[in-house]
Amino acid sequence: MLIIGCGNRERGDDGAGILVAERLRELGIEADTRSGQAVDLIEAWKSADDVIVVDAVVTGAPVGTVTAWDGRPPLASVSTTTSTHGLGVAEAIELAHVLDRLPTRLRVYGVEGGRFEPGAGVSPEVLRAVEEVVRRIIADVRALHHDRPNPHNVLLGVGRSSLL
Amino acid sequence: MTGRGTRTIRVDTLARVEGEGSLYIKLVGDRVADVKLKIYEPPRFFEAFLRGRHFSEAPDITARICGICPVAYQMSAVHAIERALGVRIDPAVRLLRRLFYCGEWIESHTLHVYMLHAPDFLGYQDAIAMARDHRAVVEKALRLKKTGNRIVQLLGGREIHPISAAVGGFYKTPTRQQLRDLVDDLQWALEASLETVRWTAGLQFPNFEQDYEFVALRHADEYPFNEGRLVSNRGLDIDAAEYEDHFVELQVKHSNALHSVVRGRGSYLVGPLARFNLNFDKLPEVARQAALDAGLRPPVKNIFRSIVVRAVELVFACAEALRAIREYEPPAAPRAEAPNRIGVGQAITEAPRGILYHRYALDENGLIVTAKIVPPTSQNQKRIEDDLREYAAQLVAWPIEEATWKCEQEVRSYDPCISCATHFLRVVVEREDARG
Secondary structure, eight states, rough: EEEEEOOOSSSSGGGHHHHHHHHHHHOOOOOOOOOOOOHHHHHTTTTOSSEEEEEEEEESSSSOOOEEESSSSOOOGGGGGGTTSOOHHHHHHHHHHHHHOSSSSSEEEEEEEEEOOOOOOOOOOHHHHHHHHHHHHHHHHHHHHHSOOOTTOOOOHHHHHHHH | OOOOOOEEEEESSSSSSOBEEEEEEEEEOOOOEEEEEEEOOOOOOOHHTTTBBGGGHHHHHTTTTTTSSSHHHHHHHHHHHHHTTOOOOOOHHHHHHHHHHHHHHHHHIIIIIIIIIIHHTTTOHHHHHHHHOHHHHHHHHHHHHHHHHHHHHHHHHHSOOOOOEEEESSSSSOOOOHHTTHHHHHHHHHHHHHHHHHHHHTSSSOOOOOOOBBEEOOSSOOSSOOEEEETTTTSOEEEEGGGGHHHHEEEEEEEEEEEEETTBBBBBBBHHHHHHHHHHHGHHHHHHHHHTTOOSSSOOOOGGHHHHHHHHHHHHHHHHHHHHHHOOOOOOOSSSOOOOOOOEEEEEEEETTTTEEEEEETTTTTTTEEEEEEOOHHHHHHHHHHHHHHHHHHTSOOOHHHHHHHHHHHHHHHHHBBBHOOOOOOOEEEEEEOOO
């Protein structure tokens, strides 16, 4: 499974995806960080079957709300992801769909952000949401490994014991 | 519709520009009454954030300003600080920095030419719609961009926010073999870039020429990246240290961003068109010939043709990257010593969108006392408004939706990187009744 956290840490809540990826790494789970540019995302997930993408979104929901989408097929509602990076996650999914480059399974976690100015700091609600997304991703990873057991993956136990 | 009515072109959120911005144009009858490119620039957070930090942190901190051109920020930062400290870099480091910049130009220009700008000319709402009909074109763009990514990743040390560039050089320099591994991709990219020039040259361009003051670096021997005098077609010829004597930033009411002007003259244009027009003779033969074959001869005064000039610069960046790889011998040390010293240093480098100015004042402990950063989009902002005042006047007879779309296209020709200068940019156009 490929986990990608998108965003910019220097722009307030836009750093949510990056924070999730860093937290997962602390727990021994591999996670990639990207700015969230569409072209780079498509390249990054090229050879992966199972992909989870985390990014900040603005949907009008309360700050810190976590929304999960199945990225296949592309959902119009995902186009509310913030665009400090031009063509973003939503466009990556749509473009990958057109080019037949979507991974077999793609799950998108959106964390509702409230402030995106440089140096704004991350909202407390978003920090809580980051922990929620981390827990949900760990559950996703465990479910995947339950379906397809991997006796070599002992690191997941670390995540479970420290978080659950 | 024509007549005496007042109309407004309003783009609340400019699509396909980096970041967000807004545009407001007011048409009264057949007259353009007002043009405001609104940019909500947050407090100059990064300049403040740099104060009190050690100079060695500046390349890493400034690289985070922009996800599209982190290399540009690093290059302006390291050169300005090296000037403040009196540090001289190894010629091999200089070559690697040019290669590093080639990677960023390839990434950024590919993104803009294919994904952000081409849909305007082909009549698509966005790159996704375009991809449905022009799949091969988009596939080519993905591969080209990946070639640039590979260079930036190798020299920068990671995928985003490169961390390897340092004052004095790099924390780690590549082996010759690591660079040679890029050659096949770059040779393909060079051919693809030549195709890109031919392809973009065949697009239809609005007839819109302006009398610009073009401002770019100019170097004695090479097409500019990191070094050179700052010159213009109106007699400017200065060192980076003199930048603030000749350019001033003005506060404007409608936008938090500052408007940069040439002292005593006004708006000016930075970026591919300016570089091309002022440095055509410094392009390598393959790029110069591609430009001539595409019908481009300096001075190019039509901003819409920037897409072809970007393609020519793609050819240059690929050819230059191949040259740098051919000539590279690893330096004796990855970076020169950079001892703390009181000093002030300024540098200008050519970001994909135009000149990027940095100034740092350092204290005896190497801590940053003041920092000043002027990104290219801030410098072009007044020029964009001046253009729109002229361009919107040509569009008064058009239905408002089409006029709005055309004005957005004009703004996109500049490839404004609003996330450098600002965060949110929303666009609005308005028409007012002028009767009576």
